[in-house]
Amino acid sequence: MWSLIGVAVVVLGFTARINPLAVIVAAALATGVLGGMSPLAVIAALGKAFNDSRYVSLVWLVLPVIGLLERSGLQVRARIVIAQFGALTTGRLLILYMALRQITAALGLTGLGGHPQMVRPLLAPMAEGAAEARLGPLAPEVGEMIRAQAAATDNVALVFGEDIFIALASILLIKGFLHQMGVEVAPLQLSLWAIPTAIAAFLIHGARLLRLDRRLFGRTGDGR
Amino acid sequence: MITLDAVYLLAGLMFAAFAILTVRDGSNPKRYRTGAFWGLLALSFLAGGRIGDIGNGVLVIGLAVLALFGGLGQGGSETSTIAARTVGAAQFGDKLFYLALIIPAVALAGTLGLKAIHISAIPLVDPKQVSVISLALGVLIALASAMLLIRPPLSAPLQEGRRLADMVGWALILPQMLAALGAVFALAGVGHAVGELVGAWLSSDSRLAAVVAYTVGMAAFTMVMGNAFAAFPVMTAGIGLPLIVQKFGGDPAIMGALGMLSGFCGTLLTPMAANFNLVPTALLELPDRWAVIRAQAPTAILMLIVNTALMFALVFRF
Numbered sequence: 438m439w440s441l442i443g444v445a446v447v448v449l450g451f452t453a454r455i456n457p458l459a460v461i462v463a464a465a466l467a468t469g470v471l472g473g474m475s476p477l478a479v480i481a482a483l484g485k486a487f488n489d490s491r492y493v494s495l496v497w498l499v500l501p502v503i504g505l506l507e508r509s510g511l512q513v514r515a516r517i518v519i520a521q522f523g524a525l526t527t528g529r530l531l532i533l534y535m536a537l538r539q540i541t542a543a544l545g546l547t548g549l550g551g552h553p554q555m556v557r558p559l560l561a562p563m564a565e566g567a568a569e570a571r572l573g574p575l576a577p578e579v580g581e582m583i584r585a586q587a588a589a590t591d592n593v594a595l596v597f598g599e600d601i602f603i604a605l606a607s608i609l610l611i612k613g614f615l616h617q618m619g620v621e622v623a624p625l626q627l628s629l630w631a632i633p634t635a636i637a638a639f640l641i642h643g644a645r646l647l648r649l650d651r652r653l654f655g656r657t658g659d660g661r
Numbered sequence: 662m663i664t665l666d667a668v669y670l671l672a673g674l675m676f677a678a679f680a681i682l683t684v685r686d687g688s689n690p691k692r693y694r695t696g697a698f699w700g701l702l703a704l705s706f707l708a709g710g711r712i713g714d715i716g717n718g719v720l721v722i723g724l725a726v727l728a729l730f731g732g733l734g735q736g737g738s739e740t741s742t743i744a745a746r747t748v749g750a751a752q753f754g755d756k757l758f759y760l761a762l763i764i765p766a767v768a769l770a771g772t773l774g775l776k777a778i779h780i781s782a783i784p785l786v787d788p789k790q791v792s793v794i795s796l797a798l799g800v801l802i803a804l805a806s807a808m809l810l811i812r813p814p815l816s817a818p819l820q821e822g823r824r825l826a827d828m829v830g831w832a833l834i835l836p837q838m839l840a841a842l843g844a845v846f847a848l849a850g851v852g853h854a855v856g857e858l859v860g861a862w863l864s865s866d867s868r869l870a871a872v873v874a875y876t877v878g879m880a881a882f883t884m885v886m887g888n889a890f891a892a893f894p895v896m897t898a899g900i901g902l903p904l905i906v907q908k909f910g911g912d913p914a915i916m917g918a919l920g921m922l923s924g925f926c927g928t929l930l931t932p933m934a935a936n937f938n939l940v941p942t943a944l945l946e947l948p949d950r951w952a953v954i955r956a957q958a959p960t961a962i963l964m965l966i967v968n969t970a971l972m973f974a975l976v977f978r979f
Binding site: 440441443444447448451455456457458459461462464465468469472474477479480481482483484485486487488489490491492493494495496497498499500501502503504505506507508509510511512513514515517518546548549552553554555556557558559561581582584585586587588589591592593596597600606607610611612614615618620622623626627628629630631633634637638641642645 | 706803843928
């Protein structure tokens with residue numbers, strides 16, 4: 438039961454707004470030592486786990502390319518292009534993106550979106566540009582709210598789209614764990630039962646995005 | 662055969678360049694500390710396989726200490742002005758989009774196509790790592806194309822990459838650190854302890870209570886661990902299988918699918934899911950660290966109710 442101390446350290450550390458990297462190291466040390474390992478063994482285990490998880494950070498390889506394209510005007514271009522599509526409000530743009538992201542994720546193409554590659558360089562400036570085309574320059578807090586909603590839409594579409602793909606890690610994990618416990622399920626069954634949730638997520642988040650439009654632009658659609 | 666090591670080498674060189682550029686940047690008020698942070702990360706990618714487990718552990722502690730005391734700084738802006746960007750947008754037009762889309766396009770094509778290529782019976786790329794290797798390939802092709810088309814100063818990609826890395830700061834390695842923490846938790850038997858706790862506390866005869874305990878438990882434990890994958894075995898062994906499947910005769914596939922999706926609702930609600938919720942606040946320059954969680958919380962909570970209702974309606978019927 439002492440191993441649960443790490444969970445408490447994480448919760449307390451995050452609530453107290455201590456630097457999360459330090460919280461994580463403290464949680465790992467507390468968990469390991471109170472779980473009966475020697476401090477050196479815990480440090481080694483943490484180091485090994487960090488080293489084995491390096492692939493998680495490989496997504497940052499995109500930074501130089503994205504930065505270079507930003508320097509050359511990518512985000513400016515995204516705002517200009519979106520302003521030409523008069524019917525595409527912020528909410529409708531995000532709904533369209535959500536549909537594409539859910540469908541591609543359901544086909545296993547989870548890498549087609551993401552915050553460094555897609556949201557920062559393209560989706561967020563487009564969502565802001567669609568609002569600027571109607572309202573003129575945005576107050577900073579309005580721009581921040583729209584950018585946050587762009588990131589949220591990418592997240593919602595990904596988590597409630599990817600489970601429809603049968604070869605995805607989470608589907609394989611469900612199947613593998615149930616198999617260990619002596620229960621057999623087919624990946625296709627698991628994917629099928631993810632479809633109602635995917636549709637519900639599209640409807641619920643889509644309705645919220647339409648409400649965002651009404652909040653931004655009022656009933657007339659031009660901010661009055 | 663091209664393996665993950667080649668991609669790690671590439672990432673190591675990139676972070677090493679960030680470190681050198683940072684240390685030489687007098688406009689960064691914390692240039693040595695920030696440079697040391699990127700330098701340690703470069704060391705991890707370049708030599709992580711050779712410095713031993715304890716060496717890596719000391720490296721992790723070093724990263725945390727650098728982030729904890731005083732934090733990291735941002736370099737001076739060497740990037741272009743708004744005016745220059747407007748000129749660039751007019752000059753290059755939609756080509757900028759095509760360049761940005763090279764990365765996902767190559768990543769996708771490579772993932773589908775590279776597995777099949779063999780040279781004298783040896784696969785060209787490690788089949789297990791084909792998607793990550795394809796991503797790196799996409800980055801290199803996009804970078805070469807952009808350099809040819811835009812013709813910026815040669816240092817521009819690294820300076821711009823460093824600008825973005827400084828903006829994200831220590832949050833850049835948070836997802837990797839959390840993955841490592843999950844592994845240590847697993848080693849120490851945290852999942853087992855939680856399962857015992859939940860199993861002892863829950864001895865209900867109500868089907869609805871069992872379903873609610875499972876879905877809400879998945880979401881809550883995912884919020885603590887930052888990852889539904891860590892919560893699934895614990896909650897399924899503790900509640901899902903013994904109660905929903907064995908006691909009440911529910912369908913295991915429906916339980917598993919909707920249980921995992923309930924966990925994903927927790928993913929949308931926790932700062933522990935750093936790559937979903939904290940990394941974008943840094944990347945999108947949002948002053949409120951909770952801005953993305955706030956934006957998606959109503960959807961996540963409604964979806965948890967939907968998943969619970971779906972499971973209750975379906976799991977005992979099929």
